[in-house]
Amino acid sequence: MNGANLLAHFDRLADTPDAVARLRRFILDLAVRGKLVEQSSDDEPASILLDKVAIEWIRLQEEGISQRGRSIPVLGENDRPFSLPISWKFVCLGDVLQMINGRAFKPTEWLDKGLPIIRIQNLNNPTAPFNYCDPSTVEERHRIRNGDLLISWSGTPGTSFGAFIWQRGDGALNQHIFRCMQVGGAYDPRFLQLAINSQLDVLIAQAKGGAGLRHVTKGALERLVLVLPPLGEQHRIVAKFDGIMALCDQLEAAQQERGYCRDRLASASLQRLSLPSNSNTPAAHHEYVHFLLQHLPLLTVRTAHIKALRLALLNKAVRGGFSEGASWTLTPQPLRTVAALQNGYAFKSEWFTPDGVRLLRNINLSHDVLDWTDAVYLPATRVDEFQRFQLREGDIVLSLDRPFIATGTKVARLRPSDLPCLLLQRVGRFVLQADLLAADYLFLWIQSPHFNDQVNPGRSNGVPHISSKQVEAAEIYLPPLEEQHHIVGKVKELMAVCDQLEAQVVRTQIDSRKLLDMMLDQALGITRDSSKSLFERNPSNVPMTGHKQEKAPRYMTKNSTMTADQLIECIDDLGDLATPERLLRHAGLSEDVEFFYDLLRVARNSGAVIAPLGTTAAIRRQSNAN
Incomplete structure (x- = not known):
């Protein structure tokens, strides 16, 4: 395929991430290889x-x-x-x-x-x-x-x-x-x-x-x-190049407008999905669901759309949206009527020892995961003094500092491998009335926008903070226990579908990148070693920033909800404790250190973070003041 054919068919690949930036680079390559304008014997x-x-x-x-x-x-x-x-x-x-x-x-x-x-x-x-x-x-x-x-x-x-x-x-x-x-x-x-x-x-x-x-x-x-x-050809190349760059500007603006419209359509569609069940007639709800399913490919072209879909489904579920013909009353009540949030104990730092029983701190708690890499301990001989704060398998724990991060609510459940451990201050444990509230249902609700929207974090020493009273005052819909289990099962099925959609989006992005790379190479007459993967090939014909961004999708195959922007939110979450090592673990990307650093460089190169990579020095988020 030559350059003319590539440009003629570029609209088919226009939604490839960074497609316009790559087109600009391609035109530049044509310009400096003598392939943008015709040579003249008069020059x-x-x-x-x-x-x-x-x-x-x-x-x-x-x-x-x-x-x-x-x-x-x-x-x-x-x-x-x-x-x-x-x-x-x-x-x-x-x-x-x-x-x-x-x-x-x-x-x-x-x-x-x-x-x-x-x-x-x-x-x-x-x-x-x-x-x-x-x-x-x-x-x-x-x-x-x-x-x-x-x-x-x-x-x-x-x-x-x-x-x-x-x-x-x-x-x-x-x-x-x-x-x-x-x-x-x-x-x-x-x-x-x-x-x-x-x-x-x-x-x-x-x-x-x-x-x-x-x-x-x-x-x-x-x-x-x-x-x-030749100097005459230089003048013609410059005129042609600048003219094409002006067209690229228009194409980029059109893409941004199309993306904006698509995001508005997706947002409006999911907002309707999030409405309470009693706000729609059955016929209207059926018609809307049919519309959503018919246009789902157009509404879910980015992983951010999948994340929004997950939250909309979750919000629908905990507000009775999946309970057809339910006999229970859709009237929420304060959480404190069926559960309490126990605060952790203010263990003194001078009590900490190199080993013993772990203390669950805010730094160990992220969205649906506990990370003990950075752990502190209390002597095992003192555990009996704090029996009230001993955690058990299945306990639901919520961070009261920075409770909402890019990946979701900082809430997790205790696994056997997390035990034994004790509850430290600024982390809360839910104590449930098991005959009225299922732990699995509570865990879903805590992660839903219905909960998040009711709790407004204030500031404690400059850190977003919520109190146990705020959490207990939040209102929760309480169907019968059997219906709660039914809702949990339904959400698991829908989340599995979202997993498949997200994997498909990521595969499509990676495949479109590979296809665009192949077409650009063919148009430039470049032959690459087919035995190497796309990310192992010589990047000599790819701009530095574009080459680094190529690796971002590889992350998404490991943790598809994590993007460079979300890494920046994780830096906010870690605060003054942010280092490359801690951020890597906090983001759940510890298996791919090199890919993680490439993605972090994308954030750094965009001017969003100050990151002395390769050291244990603190990573800081770039502020407007800086």
Whole structure:
């Protein structure tokens, strides 16, 4: 399949995650491979341009103005990353550019007004505020004017690196940015920007430093291999490329609008599903259910839609929605009439020992799971003093701090492997009247929006917190015990269907990614090792951020409800205790450490978290203030 056919049929793959971003990258690849516009015999070949560059270098050296970098290699056949049209050439960046690094302005030099200091954030974000300096203190070589080509060479891979053409007025060049001047005028500035940015993955692979903050040396930049087309063809490529990017903008906007409409339709449909049973006539309810089932594929194209469907079904179940012909009255009553929530004991930290009986803390409790990796202990000899707080198999425990997280309510049931353990403060245990309330039914209700909507967490020492009185005051629908068991069984069946839907959504996303990758490779004439999986192949033709996001679906095969955004919510849940190791366990992804770190990098690269990956240092969520 060639590029034209791919573009003609792209609408079939338009819903693939990151499809437009990949299309943009594909167009860029076509542009720098000589496949976007036709070559013309009337164009002056690149070899003539290089002759002019060589003459200009000689002049600059003779006049003592500048010296060509000594580390720039002579390119051979093995240095050609792909084939080029006959009139094109490969060059090293240092062959055609002089680079001047910015100045390290001190905070004491910052002013409220004056000459804007151009920092990396001002390149990446047009709305980022400027610092200012006294213009009289800035040398001419550090002055920036409209049309200057700038290269940021330090920061976070995938967000900070890149070539930019400055168009926002005069400014002062900050450190970690090169101002670039062409030697010999071989490039259209816009095409030069595209040529550099097409090789960012190669450049970032050579970056030095830690995972969060890396930098590229000047020598590495000078050795970066670029394509050089005839100048006339460069102009045509730029015009064609920018025109297609404008169409991509329109396509992206249309996709966002379509996604917004689909999300509204899904939300409205599920909201109706969540209505109490007595708000619809049987005929109207039957008609709606038929509509929902008929359009389910359109309403569940993302895992977030499946999560919303689960909650809607759960909400329907605990409000009598699955009790056809029920004889019980649909009138809720306070939970305290059938159950109490026992608070844990305030064990003193000086009592803790390296071993003994575990204490169930908030940090050990997540949605439907207990994690004892980070455990504290009370001496076994003291257990008898706290018999009232000994937990038993099947007990339902609820976190009173940060009770609601992205994956659901922080509620779980005790397993045999969790015992023995004692109940610590800020965690509550439900004590039920077993003849009136089934534990399985209570467990469903606690996870439903019907419960969550009735309990509004306040703040305790800055942490969202609920009290046992709030929980006991929440109203619960109480069908007969037999009907409660029937509802539990029905919900299990429906959740199994949701599991199948979610698995299908994930498989579809992965398959569509693979198909799109294959089509892009075929259009570019790239052959990959078929013996390797999609995620093991050489990413040299995929942008850094896109390549990292490729691995996100692999997580979803392990824990399909966990996405990068949900990881960020888990950071909120862990608070000041968040570290890479704790977050990994808290997210339930401990089997795939490497994939977990790739997904966390996606969140970090989006600017949402500050994560010194590979260390035990705390992970922080990026706030608006930061």
